[in-house]
Amino acid sequence: MQLYICWKLAVPALTHHLSLLERYPPNPQDDLQAWDSADEYLLQSLVASQLDPQRPILVLGDQFGALSCALAGSHVSVVNDSYVSHKAIEHNLNRQGLAQVQLLSPLDDWPQQPQLVLGRLPKQLSMLEFYLAKLKPLLAPDSLVFFAGRDRDIPERAEALLSRYLGPTDRLLGWKKARAFVSRSDGKAPLPQPAPLSWPLEGTDYQLVNHANVFSRQSLDIGARLLLANLPQGRFDRVIDLGCGNGVLALMMASQYPEARYQLVDESYLAVASAKANMAGNLPTVAADFIANNCLDGFERASADLVLCNPPFHQQQVVTDHIAWQMFKDAFKVLRQGGQLWIVGNRHLGYQIKLSKLFGGCQVVATDRKFIVLKAIKRRTS
Numbered sequence: 001m002q003l004y005i006c007w008k009l010a011v012p013a014l015t016h017h018l019s020l021l022e023r024y025p026p027n028p029q030d031d032l033q034a035w036d037s038a039d040e041y042l043l044q045s046l047v048a049s050q051l052d053p054q055r056p057i058l059v060l061g062d063q064f065g066a067l068s069c070a071l072a073g074s075h076v077s078v079v080n081d082s083y084v085s086h087k088a089i090e091h092n093l094n095r096q097g098l099a100q101v102q103l104l105s106p107l108d109d110w111p112q113q114p115q116l117v118l119g120r121l122p123k124q125l126s127m128l129e130f131y132l133a134k135l136k137p138l139l140a141p142d143s144l145v146f147f148a149g150r151d152r153d154i155p156e157r158a159e160a161l162l163s164r165y166l167g168p169t170d171r172l173l174g175w176k177k178a179r180a181f182v183s184r185s186d187g188k189a190p191l192p193q194p195a196p197l198s199w200p201l202e203g204t205d206y207q208l209v210n211h212a213n214v215f216s217r218q219s220l221d222i223g224a225r226l227l228l229a230n231l232p233q234g235r236f237d238r239v240i241d242l243g244c245g246n247g248v249l250a251l252m253m254a255s256q257y258p259e260a261r262y263q264l265v266d267e268s269y270l271a272v273a274s275a276k277a278n279m280a281g282n283l284p285t286v287a288a289d290f291i292a293n294n295c296l297d298g299f300e301r302a303s304a305d306l307v308l309c310n311p312p313f314h315q316q317q318v319v320t321d322h323i324a325w326q327m328f329k330d331a332f333k334v335l336r337q338g339g340q341l342w343i344v345g346n347r348h349l350g351y352q353i354k355l356s357k358l359f360g361g362c363q364v365v366a367t368d369r370k371f372i373v374l375k376a377i378k379r380r381t382s
């Protein structure tokens with residue numbers, strides 16, 4: 001059965017859920033919107049499409065559920081390299097009483113021959129390339145691929161990559177500071193998936209693998225470098241690398257303390273996969289778990305001796321310290337009495353104040369022009 005959605009009827013139906021969307025984790029201190037004009041642009045492209053309920057729709061990069069909520073109940077799979085976005089989508093579908101959608105990571109198998117692909121253009125070119133290389137072999141000759149982004153976030157080479165990886169691509173009119181592109185497969189053999197970046201870790205024999213989208217994937221982060229030069233000494237049985245990225249902090253800690261058990265946690269599936277490859281490739285005998293999660297949700301209280309953390313200072317495109325704050329609060333809960341949280345951050349972010357509030361004090365371990373390494377000890381229970 002072919003379904004044709006009438007423009008006038010569909011626009012309100014497809015967008016009325018937007019005002020109900022919440023960001024995730026809910027943050028009472030901010031009133032930031034959970035969707036933007038790129039989502040609206042993609043929803044409009046749905047209106048002009050003839051949809052077959054039997055054939056899959058693929059959504060790439062939905063952040064908080066703007067696209068998933070509009071498509072709930074149809075044959076839709078939603079891919080995102082973010083555990084937090086997956087939670088956000090589930091949260092918003094539940095709040096609005098909508099059917100769940102299939103949530104996939106970039107590394108899962110995606111549906112074959114989607115009739116329609118709606119993608120948000122990721123800021124990171126490596127993520128876009130990953131999406132496009134994986135998408136091309138799945139496309140049918142009649143698959144329609146829409147990508148949209150906010151003007152300020154669209155990588156310069158996005159349009160060229162769409163043409164190169166998929167085929168003929170049209171740039172649509174700009175609308176509310178967003179832009180969309182529509183592509184079809186050229187039917188040619190797909191380009192291979194670019195290999196993860198791999199580089200030697202300075203001062204070691206280790207090689208670090210970095211999948212697409214991973215933080216500081218081209219070289220060692222300068223904040224991480226300062227923490228690595230000042231790693232904790234002592235006896236640690238259970239160590240958590242919170243926001244592990246490629247796992248460099250846990251890896252270097254494990255090179256000194258190979259007997260400890262490590263948990264490497266990140267919300268990015270590709271970061272977790274990189275961390276796993278790096279531990280397995282460099283220190284294969286170390287006991288380690290690799291976990292995609294939102295901070296330390298669900299971790300056992302009072303169970304860890306040490307948490308290492310180089311916290312993020314933005315969520316999606318928005319600069320915020322609420323994730324860092326959540327990480328510190330979670331670390332406090334998960335540390336046993338006497339356990340330590342070591343963090344590195346930009347000096348101007350004022351993490352001392354936050355840590356002192358939570359732990360009742362913190363020490364400066366090292367500083368340079370830009371960064372500061374801080375240590376906080378959990379002296380009380382709960």
Ligand SMILES: C[S@@+](CC[C@H](N)C(=O)[O-])C[C@H]1O[C@@H](n2cnc3c(N)ncnc32)[C@H](O)[C@@H]1O
Pocket residue numbers: 084215216221224242243244245246247248249265266267268271293294295296309310311312313323
């Ligand atoms: C500044 S990077 C640090 C990466 C790595 N530890 C390093 O030092 O190079 C922060 C990391 O936190 C992760 N992150 C962001 N939000 C998160 C969340 N809610 N839960 C877990 N990890 C998160 C990001 O994906 C990113 O890998």
